[in-house]
Amino acid sequence: MADLRNNFLGIKSPNPFWLASAPPTDRLVNVTRAFKAGWGGVVWKTLGDGDPIVNVSGPRYGAIHGSDRRLIGLNNIELITDRPLEINLQEIKQVKRDWPDRAVVVSLMVPCEEPNWKAILARVEETGCDGVELNFGCPHGMSERGMGAAVGQVPEYIEMVARWCKAHTRMPVIVKLTPNITDIRFPARAAKKGGADAVSLINTISSIMSVDLDQMSPWPVVDGQGTHGGYCGPAVKPIALNMVAEIGRDTETRGLPISAIGGVTTWKDAADFIALGAGNVQVCTAAMTYGFKIVEEMKSGLSKFMDEKGYQTTEDFRGLALPKVTDWQYLNLNYVVKASIDQDLCISCGRCHQVCEDTSHQAITNMVDGKRKFVVKDEECVGCNLCAITCPVQDCITMVPQTKGTDPRTGFEYGRPYANWTTHPNNPGSKAAE
Amino acid sequence: MGSTRAEGIQAGRLAPADYEANFSDIHAPLSRHEAFVESERCYFCHDAPCQTACPTSIDIPLFIREIASGNDLGAAETILSANILGGMCARVCPTETLCEEACVREHAEGKPVKIGLLQRHATDRLMESGKQPFKRAASTGKKVAVVGGGPAGLSCAHKLAELGHEVTIYEAKDKLGGLNEFGIAAYKSTDNFAQREVDFILSIGGITVKAGHALGHNLDIAKLRQSYDAVFVGTGLAGVNKLGLAGEETLSGVVDAVKYIAELRQAKDLAKLPVGRNVVVIGGGMTAVDVAVQSKKLGAESVTIVYRRGQGEMKASAYEQHLAQTSGVTIRTFAQPAGLVGANGKVTGVIFDETEVKGGKLTASGGQYTLPADMVFTAIGQIFVPDGLNGADALALESGRIVVDAERRTSVKHIWAGGDCIAGGQDLTVAAVEDGKQAALSIHHTLMGA
Numbered sequence: 024m025a026d027l028r029n030n031f032l033g034i035k036s037p038n039p040f041w042l043a044s045a046p047p048t049d050r051l052v053n054v055t056r057a058f059k060a061g062w063g064g065v066v067w068k069t070l071g072d073g074d075p076i077v078n079v080s081g082p083r084y085g086a087i088h089g090s091d092r093r094l095i096g097l098n099n100i101e102l103i104t105d106r107p108l109e110i111n112l113q114e115i116k117q118v119k120r121d122w123p124d125r126a127v128v129v130s131l132m133v134p135c136e137e138p139n140w141k142a143i144l145a146r147v148e149e150t151g152c153d154g155v156e157l158n159f160g161c162p163h164g165m166s167e168r169g170m171g172a173a174v175g176q177v178p179e180y181i182e183m184v185a186r187w188c189k190a191h192t193r194m195p196v197i198v199k200l201t202p203n204i205t206d207i208r209f210p211a212r213a214a215k216k217g218g219a220d221a222v223s224l225i226n227t228i229s230s231i232m233s234v235d236l237d238q239m240s241p242w243p244v245v246d247g248q249g250t251h252g253g254y255c256g257p258a259v260k261p262i263a264l265n266m267v268a269e270i271g272r273d274t275e276t277r278g279l280p281i282s283a284i285g286g287v288t289t290w291k292d293a294a295d296f297i298a299l300g301a302g303n304v305q306v307c308t309a310a311m312t313y314g315f316k317i318v319e320e321m322k323s324g325l326s327k328f329m330d331e332k333g334y335q336t337t338e339d340f341r342g343l344a345l346p347k348v349t350d351w352q353y354l355n356l357n358y359v360v361k362a363s364i365d366q367d368l369c370i371s372c373g374r375c376h377q378v379c380e381d382t383s384h385q386a387i388t389n390m391v392d393g394k395r396k397f398v399v400k401d402e403e404c405v406g407c408n409l410c411a412i413t414c415p416v417q418d419c420i421t422m423v424p425q426t427k428g429t430d431p432r433t434g435f436e437y438g439r440p441y442a443n444w445t446t447h448p449n450n451p452g453s454k455a456a457e
Numbered sequence: 458m459g460s461t462r463a464e465g466i467q468a469g470r471l472a473p474a475d476y477e478a479n480f481s482d483i484h485a486p487l488s489r490h491e492a493f494v495e496s497e498r499c500y501f502c503h504d505a506p507c508q509t510a511c512p513t514s515i516d517i518p519l520f521i522r523e524i525a526s527g528n529d530l531g532a533a534e535t536i537l538s539a540n541i542l543g544g545m546c547a548r549v550c551p552t553e554t555l556c557e558e559a560c561v562r563e564h565a566e567g568k569p570v571k572i573g574l575l576q577r578h579a580t581d582r583l584m585e586s587g588k589q590p591f592k593r594a595a596s597t598g599k600k601v602a603v604v605g606g607g608p609a610g611l612s613c614a615h616k617l618a619e620l621g622h623e624v625t626i627y628e629a630k631d632k633l634g635g636l637n638e639f640g641i642a643a644y645k646s647t648d649n650f651a652q653r654e655v656d657f658i659l660s661i662g663g664i665t666v667k668a669g670h671a672l673g674h675n676l677d678i679a680k681l682r683q684s685y686d687a688v689f690v691g692t693g694l695a696g697v698n699k700l701g702l703a704g705e706e707t708l709s710g711v712v713d714a715v716k717y718i719a720e721l722r723q724a725k726d727l728a729k730l731p732v733g734r735n736v737v738v739i740g741g742g743m744t745a746v747d748v749a750v751q752s753k754k755l756g757a758e759s760v761t762i763v764y765r766r767g768q769g770e771m772k773a774s775a776y777e778q779h780l781a782q783t784s785g786v787t788i789r790t791f792a793q794p795a796g797l798v799g800a801n802g803k804v805t806g807v808i809f810d811e812t813e814v815k816g817g818k819l820t821a822s823g824g825q826y827t828l829p830a831d832m833v834f835t836a837i838g839q840i841f842v843p844d845g846l847n848g849a850d851a852l853a854l855e856s857g858r859i860v861v862d863a864e865r866r867t868s869v870k871h872i873w874a875g876g877d878c879i880a881g882g883q884d885l886t887v888a889a890v891e892d893g894k895q896a897a898l899s900i901h902h903t904l905m906g907a
C-alpha cells in the first residue's frame with residue numbers, strides 16, 4: 024500500500040499535495056476547509072509589511088477555456104494579502120495549532136532591505152509555522168514597487184535576500200522563482216548560492232488573456248483599462264515541467280529540493296513533476312476551478328499508480344525520469360516509429376488525413392478501394408505523432424517502433440544501432456572517427 | 458366540452474390548454490448554452506460524412522465551428538448559402554437517416570452531434586435579426602417563371618433572384634410554402650414559421666408572387682414558355698391514391714389524410730377541428746404518422762396505423778414510428794384493407810385481410826379482422842397530376858412523374874422541374890430544395906451562356 028506521507032526539507036505532511044500561496048490560502052476559514060478536505064499543506068498567501076495593500080474591486084481573474092468551457096488557463100491581477108499582518112499571523116498560529124500534522128509554510132514579500140526581511144521573519148517564526156517561501160515571482164503590481172518578479176528577475180537580488188533570510192531565521196527557506204526570465208537556471212543557482220533550502224516554481228507568467236473588442240481594452244476590463252496579469256493553470260504545466268527538469272539537470276543546482284507548481288490538476292500531473300525530481304507539488308488553479316475536493320482524486324490516483332508500479336513512497340520514483348531528459352543532439356537518429364491506425368477503433372473522422380495532408384507529410388490515405396478509409400503510408404510517414412495527437416479517439420493511432428525490415432521512406436534497415444547527431448556525417452562538428 | 462370518449466367525429470375533445478401543449482414545438486430549440494456545448498462536440502471531420510449525407514451539401518462542420526466561435530449569423534449564412542430553407546429543414550429533415558446518421562459520433566458513441574438542432578439555432582438567430590444575408594447580382598434582364606411555391610419553387614426562385622433574374626412564382630393556393638405550409642405536422646413548424654421563412658426568402662427582392670394560378674386551370678405552360686426565358690415546374694403531388702373500396706367516396710368519416718392535415722395546418726382554432734373517437738389510419742409513410750399523431754393530439758381516444766407490410770418496410774423512419782408509438786398510436790402491420798363497414802352513411806369500421814410475404818410477394822394469408830372506426834384516414838401515397846402539361850409541350854413522364862436530368866432539365870427545352878413531381882425523387886423537403894437550387898444554377902448557365 025502506497026505511503027503518501029511527504030517530508031520536504033523536514034517539513035512533514037500527510038501527502039505531497041500543498042495548496043500554493045494564492046487566494047485559497049488567504050485566511051483561516053479557507054485553509055481550515057482545505058485541511059478538512061485532506062490537503063497535505065498550504066503555503067499561506069503572501070504577507071507583506073507596512074499598511075495592507077489594496078486590490079482592485081473590478082475583475083481580478085481572466086481565463087481561457089477549452090471545449091465545454093473547461094478552464095485551461097487562468098490569469099490574475101490580485102496582489103499579496105490585503106489583510107492586516109497581525110490578523111494573518113494570528114490565524115497562521117491558530118491553524119498550525121489546530122492542524123499540527125499539516126504543513127504550513129508562509130509566503131513573504133517585503134521591500135528589498137535587510138531590516139524589513141529580518142523583522143517579518145521574526146514575527147512569522149513566532150506563529151510556529153514550518154517554513155517560509157520568498158515570493159520573488161509575482162509579475163504584476165508588486166513588481167512595479169520593486170518586489171516580486173522585480174527581485175526574481177535579478178539573480179544577485181535573489182542571492183542577497185536568500186542569504187539575509189537564512190541568516191535571520193532557523194526556518195527552512197524556499198525561494199519561489201518567476202518564469203518571466205530567459206533561463207531558469209540562473210535564478211535557481213542564485214537561490215542556492217544564497218543558501219536557500221529549496222526552490223519552488225513556477226510562479227505565474229506575464230500575460231494578457233484577450234481583448235474586449237467592444238471596449239477595445241485588454242480583458243478582464245477594469246473600468247475601461249486592463250493590465251498584464253499572472254498566467255497559470257493546465258496550459259502552463261509543460262513550461263513548468265521543463266523548468267523543473269532544467270534545474271534538476273543543471274550541474275550547479277542538481278539535487279536542490281524543488282516544490283513544483285504549475286497546472287497540477289490531477290494525480291498524473293503531480294506524478295510527472297515528481298518523476299522529474301520535485302519533492303512535492305503545489306496546487307492552485309485546479310482548486311480555484313473545482314474546489315478543494317479534487318485532492319481526493321489526486322491522492323487516490325497517485326496511490327493507485329504507486330501500488331501498480333510497486334513504489335512505497337514518492338521518493339521511490341522521484342527523479343526517475345530526470346536522467347532521460349537529454350539534449351536533442353543525443354537523441355537516437357536510428358530510432359524509427361510509424362503511425363498505425365487501429366481500424367476497429369477508427370471512427371472515420373478523417374482528421375489524421377486532413378492534418379497530415381495539409382501540414383505534414385501526406386502519409387495517410389482518405390480512400391482505399393473507393394471507400395472512405397484512413398491508412399498510414401509507411402513510405403511517407405516520418406513518425407511525427409501529429410495524427411496520433413489529433414485523433415479524437417484515445418489509443419486509436421499509435422506510434423509503433425520499427426525493428427525489422429527496411430524503412431520504405433529512407434531505404435535504411437530498421438534496428439540500426441544507436442547513433443546521434445554528434446556523430447552524424449551531416450554534422451559539420453561531427454566527432455565521428457575518421 | 459367534449460371528451461376523448463365522445464362518440465363519432467367531434468370537435469373540442471380537449472381543454473384549450475391541452476391543444477396548446479399538444480401542438481407546441483416538438484423539439485424545443487437549444488438554449489445558447491446547449492448550443493455551445495453541442496457545437497463543441499463536432500470534430501470538424503475531413504470530407505465530413507454529414508455533409509455528404511445532406512442532399513443540399515451544407516458545410517456542416519464549418520457552420521458548427523462558427524456557432525462554437527460565437528458567430529451564429531455567419532453559421533446561418535453558411536447553411537442558407539447551400540439551402541435557403543435551412544430553417545425549415547432543421548425542423549423537418551429526417552436527420553436520423555441523413556446527416557446525424559452519418560455523424561462519426563453516431564458511429565463512435567451512438568450519440569451524433571445534434572446537427573438539426575444546431576442548424577435551427579443558427580437560422581433562428583438570423584431570422585430574429587431580420588437580415589437577408591444575400592444580395593442580388595446586377596439585373597440580367599432575364600425572366601423566369603416558377604410554377605409552384607413549395608420548397609422546390611422557393612429555393613429555385615431565391616437562387617435565380619440572387620443571380621439577377623426576374624422571377625414570377627405562380628402558386629395554385631392562396632399562400633406560398635407548399636407542404637411546409639399545408640403538409641408538415643403542426644408540432645414541427647410552430648409560430649407560423651413556414652410563412653416567416655417565405656417572407657424571408659422573398660425579402661431578397663426580384664420575386665413577384667401570383668397566387669391562385671394553377672396549371673390546367675388558369676395557367677398554360679406553352680404561354681409561359683413564350684413569355685419567360687425559362688420555366689421551372691415544382692408543382693408537387695396534387696393527387697392521392699385511393700383504396701379502391703366500396704364506400705370510400707360515399708361513407709362519411711373516410712378522409713384523405715393530406716387534405717385533413719392541410720385543414721389542420723390552416724385551422725385558426727384546433728378546438729373547432731373535429732376528429733373521431735376511434736381513428737384508423739391506412740398507410741405507412743410520413744403522412745400516415747403525421748395524421749395519426751395529430752389525431753391523437755386532437756383528442757382521439759384510440760388511433761391505429763395499419764400497414765400492409767412490416768415496420769421495417771414503412772417509409773416513415775424508425776424515429777417517426779417511435780414518435781407515433783410514444784404518442785399513444787398503435788401500429789399494426791401485415792394487414793391490408795378489404796372493405797369498409799358503414800351504417801347510416803357513416804363509416805363504422807374497416808375489414809382487414811392479414812398478409813404475409815411469400816416468395817418475395819405480399820399475399821393475403823387467410824386471416825381477417827375488423828377494426829371499429831368512426832374516422833378512417835387514407836394515407837397510401839400521393840400522385841403527380843400532370844394537368845396542363847399535356848398537349849404539344851408534353852413533358853416526358855416516368856412512373857407518373859416528370860423525367861429530369863442531373864441539372865433538373867425536363868425533356869422540353871427551357872423547362873426545368875424539381876421537387877416531389879419529378880421521377881426518382883426522395884419526397885423530402887431538403888431534396889426539393891436541392892432540386893430548386895440545381896435547376897436555378899442550370900437555368901442561369903443556360904440563359905447566360907456561362
